[in-house]
Amino acid sequence: MHQVLHTAWCVPGWVEALLALACFLSLHYFRQRKEPVIDWPILHHLPALLIHLPHVHDWTTSMHSAIGPTIPILGPIFSNMDRIITCDPQNLEYMLKTRFSNFPKGKLFHDMFEEFLGDGIFNIDGDAWEAQRRTANSHVHSKGFRSFVAATSRGLANDRLVPLLRKFATEGAAIDLQEIMMRYTMDTACAAVFGESVGCLSEGLPNVPFANAINDAMQAVTVRHVLPTAWWRAIRWLGLGMEPRLERAVRTMDEFVAQQVARRRHVSSGRGGGDLLSVYAATKASKTDRYLRDVAVNFLLAGRDTTGAALTWFFWLVSTHQNIEAKIIEELKAKGTDDHRELVYLHAALCETIRLYPSVPLDHKCALEEDILPDGTILKSETMVHYSIYAMGRMEWLWGKDCLEFRPERWLGEDGRLKGEGGFRFLAFNGGPRTCVGRDLAFVQMKYAASAVLSAFQLELVKGHRVSPKTSVILVMKKGLMVRVKEREGSW
Numbered sequence: 205m206h207q208v209l210h211t212a213w214c215v216p217g218w219v220e221a222l223l224a225l226a227c228f229l230s231l232h233y234f235r236q237r238k239e240p241v242i243d244w245p246i247l248h249h250l251p252a253l254l255i256h257l258p259h260v261h262d263w264t265t266s267m268h269s270a271i272g273p274t275i276p277i278l279g280p281i282f283s284n285m286d287r288i289i290t291c292d293p294q295n296l297e298y299m300l301k302t303r304f305s306n307f308p309k310g311k312l313f314h315d316m317f318e319e320f321l322g323d324g325i326f327n328i329d330g331d332a333w334e335a336q337r338r339t340a341n342s343h344v345h346s347k348g349f350r351s352f353v354a355a356t357s358r359g360l361a362n363d364r365l366v367p368l369l370r371k372f373a374t375e376g377a378a379i380d381l382q383e384i385m386m387r388y389t390m391d392t393a394c395a396a397v398f399g400e401s402v403g404c405l406s407e408g409l410p411n412v413p414f415a416n417a418i419n420d421a422m423q424a425v426t427v428r429h430v431l432p433t434a435w436w437r438a439i440r441w442l443g444l445g446m447e448p449r450l451e452r453a454v455r456t457m458d459e460f461v462a463q464q465v466a467r468r469r470h471v472s473s474g475r476g477g478g479d480l481l482s483v484y485a486a487t488k489a490s491k492t493d494r495y496l497r498d499v500a501v502n503f504l505l506a507g508r509d510t511t512g513a514a515l516t517w518f519f520w521l522v523s524t525h526q527n528i529e530a531k532i533i534e535e536l537k538a539k540g541t542d543d544h545r546e547l548v549y550l551h552a553a554l555c556e557t558i559r560l561y562p563s564v565p566l567d568h569k570c571a572l573e574e575d576i577l578p579d580g581t582i583l584k585s586e587t588m589v590h591y592s593i594y595a596m597g598r599m600e601w602l603w604g605k606d607c608l609e610f611r612p613e614r615w616l617g618e619d620g621r622l623k624g625e626g627g628f629r630f631l632a633f634n635g636g637p638r639t640c641v642g643r644d645l646a647f648v649q650m651k652y653a654a655s656a657v658l659s660a661f662q663l664e665l666v667k668g669h670r671v672s673p674k675t676s677v678i679l680v681m682k683k684g685l686m687v688r689v690k691e692r693e694g695s696w
């Protein structure tokens with residue numbers, strides 16, 4: 205009898221071990237649950253990263269507010285994924301400028317973006333980067349190219365965007381303004397890269413497979429960011445998760461660029477400024493089609509998505525802040541829309557938009573050699589340092605108590621002029637030698653679109669539509685920006 209009872213109540217060893225583990229993990233969880241980030245045995249911060257991935261930018265912001273400007277993030281043991289995340293402007297000035305040569309983007313990230321960005325300017329370091337940067341600088345800042353971009357942006361805004369929105373206004377249809385803005389910037393970017401737009405804003409809104417492909421590629425690469433390198437490589441090898449989509453997306457991008465390059469060979473731009481691809485094609489490095497493909501994809505990503513995302517957030521912020529909309533309209537009425545340099549308040553509102561919603565929300569550098577950051581953080585060689593540009597724009601100690609408010613005035617001096625752009629606490633265009641090449645162009649494109657749209661229309665958010673950022677390399681809206689467009693009363 206005793207023997208029978210004993211056998212009936214005997215629990216197998218593995219169940220006991222599982223129960224013990226469950227108890228240990230629960231206790232661990234309850235002890236740490238109030239911490240901003242739970243440090244698990246073996247996996248360390250990886251579960252937290254994965255759980256918070258859908259709202260990673262707000263999570264990073266709350267961690268910086270709770271813990272401090274510089275935080276170590278630990279990957280699973282043996283994964284070589286330990287990282288540092290900082291939002292301290294002194295550290296950033298040190299990495300991006302003072303010790304620039306010790307902080308490249310690094311091989312790990314080159315590999316992560318390789319199929320997508322190849323050896324384009326965003327994804328390379330050292331001499332190859334310097335050569336591409338030199339070509340970009342000399343061309344993008346030339347007078348001819350600047351006036352070509354200004355003329356195409358203005359033409360696309362007035363002759364394509366406004367008539368399209370007028371049609372939607374007449375129909376009273378709800379539209380996704382994010383999609384329309386991405387179409388506008390796809391056309392402006394194609395004009396800059398290939399010499400002419402590709403008609404994304406034409407009637408009937410043609411399908412643009414390239415645009416969907418870029419979105420898919422960005423999402424797949426975002427997932428790679430939060431996994432140990434060996435893991436995402438294995439997932440790629442097995443063809444799981446987002447990887448097959450990335451492969452398809454890259455094929456679509458390659459086909460699109462190949463078509464445009466072939467077309468370019470037959471048509472001379474004849475537009476005075478010349479297009480970027482022709483300029484790169486004339487350099488020594490341009491021996492292969494692959495090189496030109498990488499140049500084109502990098503500049504299209506740089507020019508389309510960043511500016512399109514910034515414009516979308518701008519229109520959302522303006523349509524939810526009537527006092528600011530009124531000030532922009534007042535300026536447009538007083539100064540007209542012809543000379544974008546006159547539109548100082550609009551410029552400030554755009555800066556304020558990308559302070560809160562930077563198109564590139566998260567960036568990274570990799571320490572080549574051991575180093576010490578100005579705040580005393582010790583970096584071993586090969587340490588990856590991330591910086592959340594999104595979190596930086598939301599730190600009270602950097603921007604004051606009203607840091608979360610949309611207040612363009614913070615960019616203006618008492619004389620009403622622009623104050624300058626905030627040094628290393630404002631990294632929406634990055635800083636140091638790798639500062640955005642297209643910053644001035646971006647403002648020109650954004651100002652023409654913003655002034656053309658706001659002087660003709662009012663935007664009304666569709667009731668119940670919730671706006672939130674998507675987790676991706678570029679800060680787009682998760683579900684787009686659903687609005688109804690109305691002709692502006694008293695439009696002049």
Ligand code: HEM
Nearest residue numbers: 325506507510511514563564632633634638640641642646
């Ligand atoms: C609102 C619009 C824009 C924003 C917020 C923006 C932001 C940025 C940021 C943060 C970087 C640094 C990225 C990194 O190193 O990881 C960057 C680099 C770059 N941007 Fe922009 N950008 C904008 C528009 C443009 C446009 C219109 C162009 C077109 C010419 C452009 C061309 C580039 C290029 C070529 C780089 C690479 C610079 C380098 O690595 O040396 N950007 N941009």
